[in-house]
Amino acid sequence: MWRKAWADISNSYLERAGSTERIDHRSNAERGIDEIPTVHMGVAACQMEKKGIATEKGELNRAIRKSNRLIKEIRAQIGNLKEWIAGLLAAWETSPRKQQPPKSPNLANLLMKYLGVQREKSRKYSQSWQHQHAADELKTISQAANYLAEHGISTLDELDASLSSVSDEAFSIREGMKAAEQRMKELQKLIENGENYLQYKPIHAELKKLKNGWTNKRDKYEEAHRAELTLWNAASRYLHANLTDTKTLPISKWKQEYADIKEQRDTDYTKLKATRAEVAELQKIRKCVDIALKAEQPEQTQSRTKRHDIDR
Template identity: 70%
Template sequence: AACQMEKKGIATEKGELNRNIQKANRLIREIRAQIGKLKEWIGELFKARETAPEQTPQSPGLANLLMKYLSVQREKSRKYSQSWQRQHAADELKTIAAAVNYLSEHGISNLDELDASLSSVSDKAYSIREGMKTAEQRMKELQKLMEYGRNYQTYKPIQDEYRQIRWKGKQEKFAEARRAELTLWDAANRYLHAHLPEGVKTLPISAWEKEYTALKAQREAEYETLKDTRAEVAELQKIRKCVDIALRADQPAQTQSRTKRQEQER
């Protein structure tokens, strides 16, 4: 029934849940992909650090790199008008302030700690999604229980009337006329007998509805938390961009210094 309604453009609770599940799956894939890229980037920086023997093994301070980024951007902006420079500087300061605040709040000062933080964010996102999946599975079960429970209650009077007819011909005629309702009741009866404990006399539809509402609210809250995690990863991507620019700006100076030392050694 829900499928038919969805085909006609009528939204159903079942269809809405399926759409929300798809949205959550896309979101977690996006988060994990972005974290994967960040981890790969950090891994490349670690490799570069290991292959540079003249460099200290200590992980570079992110705060210093962010300040270096500001200096680089300030130098780049000198060729533009004063008004553009002021606006650009204000925008860059906002970016760096947000980055510094994030790093400070999460106790991150270098690449090693950033790497550990990424693992933590990834684990958190995975844990949230797994919790959502548990709720979603139960919501699907409740949807079926409520659907069949309502059908059972709605069509039971028709089933009772059918069973009370003693004359076979009249009973068959009644069954033919009310075949759809009797079929729905029979399907509901079989499903409920298969999925409810023995001895249940009254269908707890009201309790199912309350549980479903609570799970729906819980799932929506968890989805918002997952969106917050995506925003967190987006902030880390901004930090990556700034750090990349700062590191690239340092490379020419490091190359010159290395060349000078090599000449002195000769």
């Protein structure tokens, strides 16, 4: 409820200022945005970042944004490939029987067909260019063939199944990262408030001594330490709301857990990058298959591929 009220107030100021921007109080999940939300920086962290001083919150937000960009890229590429395969299979199933073998197109044959097409195209160029071009194409075909062999893929159907597996793995990693980022946020708040609580506890204790008399002295002391007491009170409220025991604050334990989760998150990010590289390899195979099918079925496949190129 407080988020909505704060958003309404902010939007009112934006409207009066003539800005078209608006603040949405809903979470990413509530808005249907499947991304890891960033951390609220706060005034102190923002000021430090502006001065070029890296903060823990700033580092976490940069890592979250990198993860979101990578996840978005992988999701888009996988969706693009799945749509392409579905289109090819649908066209294959509806093609005349006399042109349709019993199984979906054999990818190894299509790769060899692609190599033949490229060699034929290169004949109009110089011998030196042909040799270099042939070497580049052989490298492309070799990488594609190795990928297909390593993953036991020989047909479009099997490529589709493999792509689904890659997709499931990427989204599984992503879910783990979301849980890790959420826990890191919680630990950051616990650590920050725990340190503030312990650091300013003596100041609060001194104020309590002045409560039962010395009113003028107490007021002066409170005014002189207003910032520290504000931080202590905020920390006290947060810790009491989120912990069952505030007598002992295991800050070193929280910091170690944070470091362990960060290490695992970095490992998961590396796995996601490997997934992106795998999808990029599938995109190369797609290019080879498209060119081979154009040559194999000129009229039918060219019109279909043009439609896919426009969609991309």
